[in-house]
Amino acid sequence: xxxxxxxxxxxxxxxxxxxxxxxxxxxxxxxxxxxxxxxxxxxxxxxxxxxxxxxxxxxxxxxxxxxxxxxxxxxxxxxxxxxxxxxxxxxxxxxxxxxxxxxxxxxxxxxxxxxxxxxxxxxxxxxxxxxxxxxxxxxxxxxxxxxxxxxxxxxxxxxxxxxxxxxxxxxxxxxxxxxxxxxxxxxxxxxxxxxxxxxxxxxxxxxxxxxxxxxxxxxxxxxxxxxxxxxxxxxxxxxxxxxxxxxxxxxxxxxxxxxxxxxxxxxxxxxxxxxxxxxxxxxxxxxxxxxxxxxxxxxxxxxxxxxxxxxxxxxxxxxxxxxxxxxxxxxxxxxxxxxxxxxxx
Amino acid sequence: xxxxxxxxxxxxxxxxxxxxxxxxxxxxxxxxxxxxxxxxxxxxxxxxxxxxxxxxxxxxxxxxxxxxxxxxxxxxxxxxxxxxxxxxxxxxxxxxxxxxxxxxxxxxxxxxxxxxxxxxxxxxxxxxxxxxxxxxxxxxxxxxxxxxxxxxxxxxxxxxxxxxxxxxxxxxxxxxxxxxxxxxxxxxxxxxxxxxxxxxxxxxxxxxxxxxxxxxxxxxxxxxxxxxxxxxxxxxxxxxxxxxxxxxxxxxxxxxxxxxxxxxxxxxxxxxxxxxxxxxxxxxxxxxxxxxxxxxxxxxxxxxxxxxxxxxxxxxxxxxxxxxxxxxxxxxxxxxxxxxxxxxx
Numbered sequence: 139x140x141x142x143x144x145x146x147x148x149x150x151x152x153x154x155x156x157x158x159x160x161x162x163x164x165x166x167x168x169x170x171x172x173x174x175x176x177x178x179x180x181x182x183x184x185x186x187x188x189x190x191x192x193x194x195x196x197x198x199x200x201x202x203x204x205x206x207x208x209x210x211x212x213x214x215x216x217x218x219x220x221x222x223x224x225x226x227x228x229x230x231x232x233x234x235x236x237x238x239x240x241x242x243x244x245x246x247x248x249x250x251x252x253x254x255x256x257x258x259x260x261x262x263x264x265x266x267x268x269x270x271x272x273x274x275x276x277x278x279x280x281x282x283x284x285x286x287x288x289x290x291x292x293x294x295x296x297x298x299x300x301x302x303x304x305x306x307x308x309x310x311x312x313x314x315x316x317x318x319x320x321x322x323x324x325x326x327x328x329x330x331x332x333x334x335x336x337x338x339x340x341x342x343x344x345x346x347x348x349x350x351x352x353x354x355x356x357x358x359x360x361x362x363x364x365x366x367x368x369x370x371x372x373x374x375x376x377x378x379x380x381x382x383x384x385x386x387x388x389x390x391x392x393x394x395x396x397x398x399x400x401x402x403x404x405x406x407x408x409x410x411x412x413x414x415x416x417x418x419x420x421x422x423x424x425x426x427x428x429x430x431x432x433x434x435x436x437x438x439x440x441x442x443x444x445x446x447x448x449x450x451x452x453x454x455x456x457x458x459x460x461x462x463x464x465x466x467x468x469x470x471x472x473x474x475x476x477x478x479x480x481x482x483x
Numbered sequence: 484x485x486x487x488x489x490x491x492x493x494x495x496x497x498x499x500x501x502x503x504x505x506x507x508x509x510x511x512x513x514x515x516x517x518x519x520x521x522x523x524x525x526x527x528x529x530x531x532x533x534x535x536x537x538x539x540x541x542x543x544x545x546x547x548x549x550x551x552x553x554x555x556x557x558x559x560x561x562x563x564x565x566x567x568x569x570x571x572x573x574x575x576x577x578x579x580x581x582x583x584x585x586x587x588x589x590x591x592x593x594x595x596x597x598x599x600x601x602x603x604x605x606x607x608x609x610x611x612x613x614x615x616x617x618x619x620x621x622x623x624x625x626x627x628x629x630x631x632x633x634x635x636x637x638x639x640x641x642x643x644x645x646x647x648x649x650x651x652x653x654x655x656x657x658x659x660x661x662x663x664x665x666x667x668x669x670x671x672x673x674x675x676x677x678x679x680x681x682x683x684x685x686x687x688x689x690x691x692x693x694x695x696x697x698x699x700x701x702x703x704x705x706x707x708x709x710x711x712x713x714x715x716x717x718x719x720x721x722x723x724x725x726x727x728x729x730x731x732x733x734x735x736x737x738x739x740x741x742x743x744x745x746x747x748x749x750x751x752x753x754x755x756x757x758x759x760x761x762x763x764x765x766x767x768x769x770x771x772x773x774x775x776x777x778x779x780x781x782x783x784x785x786x787x788x789x790x791x792x793x794x795x796x797x798x799x800x801x802x803x804x805x806x807x808x809x810x811x812x813x814x815x816x817x818x819x820x821x822x823x824x825x826x827x828x
Contacts, residue, residue, distance in 0.1 A: 374773050381723050
């Protein structure tokens with residue numbers, strides 16, 4: 139896992155350890171970058187820093203100077219709001235981090251170098267501003283050519299409900315079974331964790347499927363690329379990203395990620411979360427265009443709002459209803475083993 | 484029709500009349516920009532110019548100097564190859580056009596200003612280099628909010644088979660019936676014809692649906708936006724563009740564009756053109772997410788490869804088979820009237 143991204147990818151080397159910046163975020167769904175780094179690269183995170191945020195990673199809250207004293211080298215913007223903007227209210231904190239000795243790593247759409255105060259401070263102090271969301275310049279148009287090796291893609295009934303987490307857990311589970319596998323990152327957090335990948339939502343639409351083809355090149359026949367999904371085919375803003383990634387990934391297997399109890403689709407007004415069956419049907423109907431053998435391997439639940447017994451009962455009922463394995467990768471256990479085996483079947 | 488594009492659009496003023504440049508193109512499907520300008524803005528085109536092309540618009544073949552003598556002010560790059568590149572073999576011709584006194588208008592992905600010989604000649608001579616494929620900088624993320632007014636979107640079983648042509652013809656037919664309508668352009672040729680629009684395939688994927696929302700803002704209850712489609716939901720390279728446009732357009736009615744006899748999908752190897760029924764099913768399943776009332780108004784055939792009797796017989800048979808009006812807007816007649824009435828029903 140986490141092999142260096144070959145050839146045309148964004149092989150960025152990031153300044154670690156990190157201090158995680160939460161801004162003034164009050165919506166936990168928007169802090170998935172920080173949560174992902176805590177969970178999957180925790181040994182690289184010394185603490186968190188905020189300017190009004192009510193969400194927390196549970197890591198020590200440190201000033202930039204305190205973080206530097208603990209060895210931090212980079213401030214990572216750990217939140218992703220709609221549109222990927224950096225609001226003016228964050229700027230003082232970013233400059234403070236630069237002054238304390240930290241480089242800044244951002245996965246936002248807005249480039250750090252386009253914020254005058256930040257750009258000037260970085261230039262004056264000799265700090266790096268690293269925008270990992272800037273895609274490589276030479277992405278080709280997709281060809282649709284079938285590539286060798288095996289591929290799994292996580293998809294979702296909404297944004298921000300566990301597609302990256304599920305892909306990381308499945309890639310680890312494959313490796314634990316002795317199967318050669320790479321986690322392929324498609325968003326800012328995944329790229330920060332993996333050290334490489336393709337920022338799919340920042341790619342120009344005409345090249346979206348081509349970018350997914352570049353992300354998971356030809357592999358050995360028994361090798362698996364486990365690809366982090368993006369958005370949802372049912373999301374009114376982000377479905378274009380999801381479809382380009384699906385077509386270009388040519389997955390043999392997909393896993394539907396869902397959060398029981400979530401009703402409203404993130405970042406929209408008046409849209410309900412899609413059903414699992416809708417996503418299975420859309421993914422199969424569209425995905426078979428580039429891989430006629432596409433199949434659903436199962437369902438991944440983000441059941442963090444439920445207690446152990448509630449979650450187990452719900453997953454068993456949903457598994458019986460759908461005729462597919464249903465598991466929460468955070469909880470693991472036999473249900474998750476069954477999901478992993480189903481993907482490999 | 485062709486009202487100036489309001490607010491956040493690319494309200495470019497183009498230098499007219501045009502000389503149409505065909506480069507060294509041998510594939511008629513790639514010359515749709517030139518054909519579209521000939522057909523829909525013919526009074527603005529003095530002739531064509533090439534450096535090895537075997538395709539022709541039928542307009543007089545002129546040197547840039549001859550075109551300037553006939554009043555031309557702009558050389559329009561009239562071809563669009565996969566990826567939108569300007570090959571080195573065209574550069575001498577482009578510089579010759581600048582030297583003769585023409586500005587250059589391009590809809591390619593590559594920016595004219597990024598080609599050193601062209602940029603230097605333009606700077607030296609004081610000519611304009613206009614890249615109409617550069618989208619506006621302030622496109623928002625889509626909200627999915629239902630907008631007022633009515634919308635029609637053309638969709639396709641492949642690229643380059645009549646989606647723009649069909650939208651232009653339907654917008655004209657609506658106006659001929661006294662209905663207030665705007666043609667909304669989404670590609671380089673349409674934008675050149677309309678004088679404004681949104682270059683959908685050049686928009687960053689995360690903003691694709693948002694760009695379509697900007698393109699057709701709230702309208703009067705009885706007003707129609709007739710929106711030019713892009714790509715195909717079944718195309719392995721371009722489906723992301725098609726889905727973002729579909730979600731953001733929120734069409735009440737869609738018309739499926741198809742070329743009878745075409746078997747291989749353009750720009751791919753091993754992919755067949757989608758069936759009309761597949762495109763109806765995919766468009767309905769995906770489009771109802773942002774407009775639950777979406778319906779297929781009928782089918783538009785590009786029947787240029789058939790003679791009159793063959794085309795009429797095929798369209799009648801297909802209309803009976805599908806239970807929908809089928810017409811070729813180039814041929815017009817009662818079949819096209821029936822298609823227009825079905826869209827308005």
